[in-house]
Amino acid sequence: MLEVEGIHTYYGLSHILFGVTLKVERGEIVCLLGRNGAGKTTTLKSIMGLTPPKQGSIRFKGEEISGMEPYLLARKGIGYVPDDRRIFADLTVGENLEIAARQLKEEQGWSKEKVYEIFPALRDIEHRKGGCLSGGEQKMLAIARALMGNPDLLLLDEPTEGLAPVLVHALEEKIKKLKEAGLTVLLAEQNVRSALRLSDHGYIIDNGQIRYQGSIEELKENEEVRKKYLLV
Numbered sequence: 001m002l003e004v005e006g007i008h009t010y011y012g013l014s015h016i017l018f019g020v021t022l023k024v025e026r027g028e029i030v031c032l033l034g035r036n037g038a039g040k041t042t043t044l045k046s047i048m049g050l051t052p053p054k055q056g057s058i059r060f061k062g063e064e065i066s067g068m069e070p071y072l073l074a075r076k077g078i079g080y081v082p083d084d085r086r087i088f089a090d091l092t093v094g095e096n097l098e099i100a101a102r103q104l105k106e107e108q109g110w111s112k113e114k115v116y117e118i119f120p121a122l123r124d125i126e127h128r129k130g131g132c133l134s135g136g137e138q139k140m141l142a143i144a145r146a147l148m149g150n151p152d153l154l155l156l157d158e159p160t161e162g163l164a165p166v167l168v169h170a171l172e173e174k175i176k177k178l179k180e181a182g183l184t185v186l187l188a189e190q191n192v193r194s195a196l197r198l199s200d201h202g203y204i205i206d207n208g209q210i211r212y213q214g215s216i217e218e219l220k221e222n223e224e225v226r227k228k229y230l231l232v
């Protein structure tokens with residue numbers, strides 16, 4: 001589904017990503033773990049075309065997409081949920097979803113009703129303004145809104161950040177349901193425990209470089225590498 005190979009990304013003159021390589025197979029949840037400032041967000045933004053890499057290749061469903069505009073990538077089937085969520089404060093929950101809808105030729109695909117089946121709590125607050133939602137509700141809405149674009153691949157930037165433990169578990173269940181619904185997920189996380197519960201494969205990024213990759217079982221057992229790069 002996604003193959004990132006040797007990308008180098010800069011903010012102005014600051015060199016941030018140094019040859020990042022990772023792969024996400026169709027139907028998998030893959031996590032990208034790393035501490036504050038490790039380069040997780042920059043990696044997702046590089047994939048989404050928001051900070052195009054200067055070097056390296058990004059392939060999505062076999063097609064080279066490096067340097068393409070974000071709106072084109074959204075049309076091709078990449079959904080992006082940024083860490084700051086960007087919910088429209090003056091629009092209701094329902095309107096926030098409707099504005100993101102992307103009509104497909106076929107009947108299948110996500111509709112507001114289908115999204116509410118996964119996030120029933122959003123139906124209950126359908127008429128509430130985005131600006132009046134709790135942090136947890138905003139996180140759910142941000143993911144739900146991305147679904148309305150009918151993505152095949154979902155890029156999630158720290159979906160559990162700032163949530164109480166009980167909400168973290170609830171959100172994990174939702175993400176598992178997305179996988180069951182056929183989505184592929186690349187998850188950037190600092191919350192190692194949560195990511196280990198959810199993912200099939202894991203990568204660790206540190207100082208803009210991938211330091212580890214492996215199955216989740218390997219990562220669970222490898223305390224040394226977790227201590228070194230993640231402090232857990």
Ligand SMILES: Nc1ncnc2c1ncn2[C@@H]1O[C@H](COP(=O)(O)OP(=O)(O)OP(=O)(O)O)[C@@H](O)[C@H]1O
Pocket residue numbers: 011014016034035036037038039040041042043190
């Ligand atoms: N807009 C920017 N301009 C310049 N440098 C930036 C910018 N955004 C991030 N950086 C730097 O790039 C590096 C990687 O940041 P990035 O946001 O990708 O890390 P992260 O792993 O997502 O961290 P966090 O867990 O805090 O979200 C950091 O050193 C950060 O200071």
Ligand SMILES: [Mg+2]
Pocket residue numbers: 040041042083157
């Ligand atoms: Mg980040």
